[in-house]
Amino acid sequence: MSASATPAAALPASVAETERLLAAGGYVADRALATTVHLALAMGRPLFLEGEPGTGKTEIAKVLASGLGRRLVRLQCYDGLDLQAAAYEWNHARQLMAIRLAEASGAAHSTEGRAALEAGIYDQRFLQERPLLSALSGSPAVLLIDELDRADEPFEAFLLEILADFQLSIPELGTIRAETPPIVVLTSNRTREVHDAIRRRCLYQWVDYPDAARERAILASRQPDLPAALSAQIVAFVQALRSGDFFKYPGVAETIDWAAALRALDARELEPVLVEETVGALLKYQDDIAKLRGAEAARLVEAAKEASRPKPVIPF
Incomplete structure (x- = not known):
C-alpha cells in the first residue's frame, strides 16, 4: 500500500452492522441480502448476485468499496472478453x-x-495490469466482476484460481498472490446460466425487485426532496407495472430516474399526461411504451393514487 493510501475500514462485526453500512451508502437491503453480504465478508468468500437488471446488484459493490474505504476495481464483462483484457x-x-x-x-x-x-x-516492469491483476496487487480492493453472463463460458475458467485462492498464475513470471484478498462481487442478469464451478466458490443471493415498503425507503434515501404523496404514487405505479404484461419491467434504477425526472418538472402528483411525457425514464422499449399510452396510463395512475392513499383507521 502506498503511503498516501487511506487505510481500509474494519469489516462489520454483525448483520446489523452490515445493514447500517449499506444504509449509510444509500442502499436499503432486506435482511436476507444483508445476511449474505455479511457472511461473504466474514468468511472471505466471493459474493455471487443474480437477478433482473436494475435490481441493485452492481450498487452493492460500489457501496461496499465506499463504506470500507477500498478501491473499486470493476471488470465489465462482454462477449469475447479474454485474459489479456481481463487480467494482464x-x-x-x-x-x-x-x-x-x-x-x-x-x-x-x-x-x-x-x-x-x-x-x-x-x-x-513490463507487465500491464488489467482489472483482475490490479485487484490482487496494491491497496485493499473490492473487485466487481459485472454481468458475468455476458462473457463467453470458457472465460469463467480464468476466474477459478482467483475465486478459490485469490491468486493469479502467470506462466512467464510466476504466481502473484494478494497480500489482502479483495472483496469479490460477481453479478449476473441470467441471460445464460453461469457454470457450477463458479457458483460453488461463492455465496449466492438472488436479488429480486423490492416490495413496495422497501422501494419507498429506497426512494426516500435517494430522492429525499420528493413530496411524500408523489413518492408513494410513483412506487405504487411501478409496482403495478411489474405485475403487467411488459417485455422489460423497470428496475429500481428506473424508479429513481423517473422520480428525478418528475421532481425536475416540479410535479406534485401523477397525472396521465405527465406519465406519457416522462415514460422514457421508466420504460426502455417502444412496444412497452406504446402499451402505456392513453387509457392504460390513466387506469394505472388512478390505481396508484388509490393504492397510495392513507387508509382510514376504524376505531374498535
Whole structure:
C-alpha cells in the first residue's frame, strides 16, 4: 500500500452492522441480502448476485468499496472478453525497446548477456495490469466482476484460481498472490446460466425487485426532496407495472430516474399526461411504451393514487 493510501475500514462485526453500512451508502437491503453480504465478508468468500437488471446488484459493490474505504476495481464483462483484457498483458513495445537497447550497448552479445536479457524480458516492469491483476496487487480492493453472463463460458475458467485462492498464475513470471484478498462481487442478469464451478466458490443471493415498503425507503434515501404523496404514487405505479404484461419491467434504477425526472418538472402528483411525457425514464422499449399510452396510463395512475392513499383507521 502506498503511503498516501487511506487505510481500509474494519469489516462489520454483525448483520446489523452490515445493514447500517449499506444504509449509510444509500442502499436499503432486506435482511436476507444483508445476511449474505455479511457472511461473504466474514468468511472471505466471493459474493455471487443474480437477478433482473436494475435490481441493485452492481450498487452493492460500489457501496461496499465506499463504506470500507477500498478501491473499486470493476471488470465489465462482454462477449469475447479474454485474459489479456481481463487480467494482464505484456507490454511488447517496451520489451522490444529493451532488447534493442541491449543489442545497441553490446550487452546481448555475450552468452551471459543474452541469458540475462532473456530472464529480464518478462520482468514485472513490463507487465500491464488489467482489472483482475490490479485487484490482487496494491491497496485493499473490492473487485466487481459485472454481468458475468455476458462473457463467453470458457472465460469463467480464468476466474477459478482467483475465486478459490485469490491468486493469479502467470506462466512467464510466476504466481502473484494478494497480500489482502479483495472483496469479490460477481453479478449476473441470467441471460445464460453461469457454470457450477463458479457458483460453488461463492455465496449466492438472488436479488429480486423490492416490495413496495422497501422501494419507498429506497426512494426516500435517494430522492429525499420528493413530496411524500408523489413518492408513494410513483412506487405504487411501478409496482403495478411489474405485475403487467411488459417485455422489460423497470428496475429500481428506473424508479429513481423517473422520480428525478418528475421532481425536475416540479410535479406534485401523477397525472396521465405527465406519465406519457416522462415514460422514457421508466420504460426502455417502444412496444412497452406504446402499451402505456392513453387509457392504460390513466387506469394505472388512478390505481396508484388509490393504492397510495392513507387508509382510514376504524376505531374498535
